Amino acid sequence: MSDPAEKIRCDACPVMCYIAPGQTGACDRYANDRGRIVRCDPVTILSRTLEQGGRIVPFAGPAWDGEIIRPADAFVTGIGAGTTYPDYKPAPFIVSSRIEGADMVTVVTEAIFSYCGVKVKIDTDRFLGPEGATVRADGEPIGHVTTAEYGSQMLSLGGVHHLTGGSKPEGRVTCAALLALCNGEAVTLAIDGGSTVIVQAGRAPVVDGREEHRMRVGCGSATIGMFAAQWQGLVDEVVVVDDHITGVVSEHQAGKVLGWQATGIRVKGHRSTPGRYFRVSEPGLGWGGTCITDPLEILGPWEAKRGARPGLTLLMVSTTGEEYAYYVLDAALQPVRQPLPETLQATVRLIDENCEPSLCTVLFMGGAGGSLRAGVTRNPVRLTRSVQGRETRLTSGGAPCFVWPGGGITFMVDVTRLPRGAFGYVPTPALVAPLEFTLAREAYVALGGHEGAIRSLEEIAETGGEYATAGRLESWPGGDE
Template identity: 60%
Template sequence: MTEHTKIDHSMDNLDASTSSTSGPTVLEKSKPRSEKMATNKVECNACPVLCQITEGRTGACDRWGNQEGQLVRIDPVVLMRRLDDSGQAVRAEPVACEAPDSLTALEMHDIADADVKDANSLFVTGVGSGTTYPDYKPAPFIVSSRQQGVDMVTVVTEGIFSYCSFKVKIDTDRYLGPEQSNVRFKGEIVGHVTTAEYGSQMLSLGGVHHLTGGSKKEGRFTCDMMMALGNKQAVELSIDGGAQLVVQAGKAPIVDGVEEKRMRVGCGSATIGIFAKQWWSHVDEVIVVDDHITGVLSEHQAGKCLDIPPSGIKMKGRKSTPGRYFQVANPGNGWGGTDITDALTIIEGWDADVAWPGLRLLITSTTGEHAEYYELDDQLTPQRKPMPEVLQKTVDRIGENCEPSMCSVMFLGGAGGSLRAGVTENPIWLTNSIKTALVNVTCGGAPAYVWSGGGITVMVDVLRMPDNSFGYVPTPAIVAPIEFSMKLDDYIRLGGHADAVRKIEDVVQHDRHRIIDWFDPTSPWALGHKPMLA
């Protein structure tokens, strides 16, 4: 299947890209062909788009296709394999498998590769599991396994999320744009700038109002941007009144064509506190330039504790507490996230009764990328001098203590709506069980943070998820994996679809799948959380 079908309800939902060339596997029941539908088409009921798919083609989402008149799931479901204590995959004899005759040679190879010693070392993720919406039927996979002597159930689906967004943390002091400014993708508004955090700037991208509340073009571009961002691809963005950005999860941000290298060691005041003792006796005054809090050593509490005498310096900006100045310059791409290129411009002058000729002055940024050394002449005018080696070492140490700049991308989605009906007949029991830690929520096997308060609002780091975890439906909405894991007894008590439970061995033997090793040693195994097994 290499082409998309035409969808009767809207020709605008066509996508010129091609689908996966790997064969389909799990056969699903499609809606009976209506009299108005061509005989070589099937109607997909996986989502409200209701694509009418021609034989040999896929629907608009690339997830479902028509093979010989049957609606089939194109992607293999992704299974996580737990590693042993040495970090090696647990492998032994191949799992016995009697695959349906309809599977291709490629699919048979996929199943034969499931030579795990124990199928219970696998976790079925929602990636590739199939999209079902509205969920008037059980989720695509409801799988039982045994973990640490406990019978467990994992309910697996790919949720359709309109109420979702990405929160992006960009490690930089560069000026990206005013808070609340629009963020654009290919000219369309797809989000806004939110608060600055310590050494980082934050963006909020996507959301239901951009997906469905604006023009059709805005919704389509928002969906494209979100899917690319979630799938760890680079996305070019522009900020009204601010910077041009290239953002990619796990990569350094590119701001106005320049790749960021370091995030700051701290604000100017914090930098003074960290390095004051290393400057003591080697310099008379230090200014650490920062867009938020610029530090001045001789006035700072750290300088007072070291008995560093006043220098007579007069700073621009608004003095906060001693040695801490706000608003010494405007935000920008210069020193310390300000707009200055000449560090001396933030000094108003010197008190002639306090300052002295020969006074040694170091000015540095919070990353050490900018640093200059001066000495006052007889007129108390700073004259630039070669940087003494002992001071250069401290500047280098500032840089050494700066972490590499990176973009962090968090998916935030409201798992409400009918996907809960795919888990249980009484959704409030599922919600309450999550709040009491009886149910663990993961996304692609990655740990998800569940926000407090009402509903099931989850947040997950996309870097911890398998590659290409996100898809879309052209309503438009984002398709994302989500899994609910719990004890089998608890699943039955919360009104789960007990008749739809399948053993993990059955999935391995009869469903096309792809096994990947659990790749993040910093994350817990999806079925290994102590609250679930207590």
């Protein structure tokens, strides 16, 4: 142990801070405690039976009660565990356990990720920005708009080029934004040529100051297919306005099968197949993700020779049911707005009822390759093959991960499945995420694992770890998995 009065060097990340007594390093994760580097936060242990609320379990101290932690009920996570960096040494905790009678090993670490980012799914029809547009936080570029999905807009944020390939402010802001998003905090993002969006995992997006409430039930064509039978006999024509595919019930296959009569309607836009129109408007914040506020803008003159007649009724509605209007054709075949009949109000409410609440989903994505694998096994490529072959189960803070096929250990995890505050950072800049590799003990040894570093949970509680000085017992988010 160093002189308690002197600064000591922390080797937990490439920054290698010299930390004064009683102070923390640049990451606020490690401190100088009387001449010893300690991890400031306790390692998190998940319990399948603990009720809501956590408790601190002092490691390596006389106050520890072995009954507090039941090994069969507990899972040691990488949250607060410390890192393998600089990776010549075993992971901070390599824990033995018995699961359903089998001898298992869980290798626990906090991994430092320069190759990482988040994929953000925003449930909204609103136009956020053109595909490929730059996404900014505090004026710095941190990602881009990617391909829209069904009822959702998608962002790709972070990545090594933003973290370390640009200016220092860009890297610093990117790291801060990713950290906040992964820890469930709200982040304001501005999209070039588009909107300003407040994103927070598990919460509704706020687009240009307006909180979204509904994710569309489907495109205009799909909405026609779902509800054509509900409208039959109540209205002569229905147009479902949508940025992607606007549907017209009298022309649509669903309407034809039901025997819907032609109405002489004309829709501006690119006709795809009967009753399905592309590009009736530019994308925007209006009806169905278009830029229109008056739905009549998408209609041309009505044609009497094709069925238009005075008194014909028309319902125009968006794909969420939030916008709707009812018209009756006058003697000049001009649509005149009228109050929505009660019978049609029920059908509009049905669209709304079938829309799911708008949410922001944040998936952390990282490449768990490189030298961190050396903290698990002396032959790193064997770990990659074991994870890809599903012999080794990868979790992050106890949450299940999706592992991409192909080379490397590239994974994604839903940040709402982890305990709050699970992610950290180092000012290189890079994110720090918890990882756990669980496999049969025999398989772990065959990988070339650090067999001599395997300890039971009781041993860990008695002796602590290289950095951690306490454990935090938490209930398992989402229940037993």
